[in-house]
Amino acid sequence: MNLSAAPEHVPDVNELSALRKYLQQFSSYDQDTGFPNCETLLAEINTETTKASPLPLGATLIEIRIRGLSRIGEAYSRKAIGSVIRQLADRLALAPLTKRTIARIDHKSFGVFLPDVADPVLALQTAKQLVALCSRPVPWGDHMLNIDAIAGVAMTTPAVQDANTLLHHAGLALRASSENGSPGYAFFDPTEARAAKRRSDLVSIVAKAVEQDQFEMVYQPFFAFDSGKLVGFEALMRLRHSEFGQISPSEFIPIAEDNGLISRLGAWCIEDVCRTAVEWPSHLIAAVNFSPAQFYSGTLLAEVNQALERTKFPAYRLDIEITEGTFMRDQELVLSQLNSLRDMGCSIALDDFGTGYSSLGYLWQFPFSKLKIDRSFIHALDTTPKAPSILKSIIDLSRNLGIEVTAEGIETTEQMRTLRNLNCDYLQGFLCGVPTAKSNLAAIILKNFSETLNQENAKLPKIRVIR
Ligand code: C2E
Ligand code: MG
Ligand code: MG
Numbered sequence: 001m002n003l004s005a006a007p008e009h010v011p012d013v014n015e016l017s018a019l020r021k022y023l024q025q026f027s028s029y030d031q032d033t034g035f036p037n038c039e040t041l042l043a044e045i046n047t048e049t050t051k052a053s054p055l056p057l058g059a060t061l062i063e064i065r066i067r068g069l070s071r072i073g074e075a076y077s078r079k080a081i082g083s084v085i086r087q088l089a090d091r092l093a094l095a096p097l098t099k100r101t102i103a104r105i106d107h108k109s110f111g112v113f114l115p116d117v118a119d120p121v122l123a124l125q126t127a128k129q130l131v132a133l134c135s136r137p138v139p140w141g142d143h144m145l146n147i148d149a150i151a152g153v154a155m156t157t158p159a160v161q162d163a164n165t166l167l168h169h170a171g172l173a174l175r176a177s178s179e180n181g182s183p184g185y186a187f188f189d190p191t192e193a194r195a196a197k198r199r200s201d202l203v204s205i206v207a208k209a210v211e212q213d214q215f216e217m218v219y220q221p222f223f224a225f226d227s228g229k230l231v232g233f234e235a236l237m238r239l240r241h242s243e244f245g246q247i248s249p250s251e252f253i254p255i256a257e258d259n260g261l262i263s264r265l266g267a268w269c270i271e272d273v274c275r276t277a278v279e280w281p282s283h284l285i286a287a288v289n290f291s292p293a294q295f296y297s298g299t300l301l302a303e304v305n306q307a308l309e310r311t312k313f314p315a316y317r318l319d320i321e322i323t324e325g326t327f328m329r330d331q332e333l334v335l336s337q338l339n340s341l342r343d344m345g346c347s348i349a350l351d352d353f354g355t356g357y358s359s360l361g362y363l364w365q366f367p368f369s370k371l372k373i374d375r376s377f378i379h380a381l382d383t384t385p386k387a388p389s390i391l392k393s394i395i396d397l398s399r400n401l402g403i404e405v406t407a408e409g410i411e412t413t414e415q416m417r418t419l420r421n422l423n424c425d426y427l428q429g430f431l432c433g434v435p436t437a438k439s440n441l442a443a444i445i446l447k448n449f450s451e452t453l454n455q456e457n458a459k460l461p462k463i464r465v466i467r
Contacts, residue, residue: 045061045101045163045167046162050161061170064110064131065152066110067147069147072147118155135148150178151174202251206239215265219234225427226425230448232319233284235288263299286318324355368403371398372407378407
């Protein structure tokens with residue numbers, strides 16, 4: 001090819017400007033629907049909101065997300081998805097709306113910008129109509145394809161005028177609209193924005209804390225109902241942050257799970273607990289919570305083994321607490337690891353029983369040593385007349401299967417009395433001990449020792465001293 005040769009045709013100025021126009025058009029509009037794309041919508045919103053002077057009364061952005069597209073893609077083809085999107089675009093284009101801009105925000109969302117809608121009731125009514133419009137089945141060949149839509153509604157305010165923030169708010173409102181109990185459309189709620197910001201801050205905090213070993217374990221005692229003797233301590237993780245204060249494990253554990261940090265955290269936890277517990281009197285048990293994600297890391301068994309070996313803590317004194325959620329993904333994989341942990345000598349407890357599915361199936365499938373009844377069930381004793389019979393059935397069933405039962409979250413003597421009468425084996429709760437730092441454990445162990453000694457002494461026959 002002769003590069004120095006002159007091109008056969010040099011476009012003139014008019015042709016170039018036509019080409020530029022065509023490319024601009026091409027990059028500003030969605031090729032499937034012909035609607036403006038997200039960038040174009042944002043520009044349009046910014047133009048509208050800055051046009052009015054002083055500040056406009058208000059405008060509305062509705063994001064409509066179509067659900068069920070991946071299912072349709074899997075069952076039929078990508079072509080089917082394209083057809084659904086085009087038909088929904090036609091429906092939206094024909095919707096009886098006043099001044100509006102409809103755009104394709106991404107592959108499963110449309111945006112409807114209503115520059116003149118400043119009334120929240122009207123905004124919500126419109127969202128409801130659009131959701132209904134986009135939730136009707138769509139024909140494709142001989143089939144009717146089922147889809148459904150949800151909508152998030154955001155409105156401009158004197159403080160929020162820019163398009164990016166408005167779109168962000170509509171996206172956050174979508175989250176709320178997909179929650180249980182929502183009618184499928186929801187307004188942006190500023191607390192959502194705060195929660196999203198907190199979630200994002202916490203990801204960095206948790207990642208840094210894992211990196212710098214900033215977690216700490218505290219220990220909550222549990223006791224035998226029949227003798228009142230201390231049986232052991234459950235290890236619970238804590239994270240304190242200079243700005244955020246004490247962050248609950250219910251908040252940071254899911255963050256560690258979602259961000260691939262849980263395996264490292266779990267490995268640190270098991271070793272730290274074993275190192276602490278090996279100093280306790282040899283009859284005391286250490287209970288450790290394992291997150292479902294740890295069973296999918298591929299390193300769990302090696303980590304437990306290593307922790308036991310390095311610390312010389314005997315496996316028979318280790319209770320591993322898991323929740324039903326652990327079985328959700330790959331039961332076989334989880335069961336084989338639980339069996340290996342049992343073979344190593346550890347006991348396995350099913351935690352939080354009564355929340356989740358409370359499926360008795362798990363109790364048949366794996367020989368749990370213990371079942372821990374969730375504290376919501378214990379609290380139900382105060383409000384629900386049927387609670388004692390339900391608790392009795394759980395305890396009787398466990399007993400028949402050779403599984404010991406712990407009642408979690410006991411806060412009142414009344415709750416304690418009821419569970420003792422129901423023959424529960426162990427009790428744990430603020431009534432008899434809150435989670436506490438490891439430096440306080442020696443005092444708890446000694447106190448319980450002297451209390452049970454006094455009880456035993458009281459049972460001995462009185463010896464009369466004859467002089
Ligand atoms: P869990 O394993 O069911 O632990 C019991 C939770 O109930 C603890 O909350 C404990 O402080 C609290 N609790 C105990 N007694 C009472 C009571 O009488 N009343 C009330 N209101 N609460 C009581 P915590 O420490 O906030 O932990 C929450 C959950 O976070 C734990 O539930 C467990 O699922 C998870 N978690 C805690 N530490 C770890 C850990 O080291 N690893 C993993 N994977 N999860 C952990
Ligand atoms: Mg637990
Ligand atoms: Mg629990």
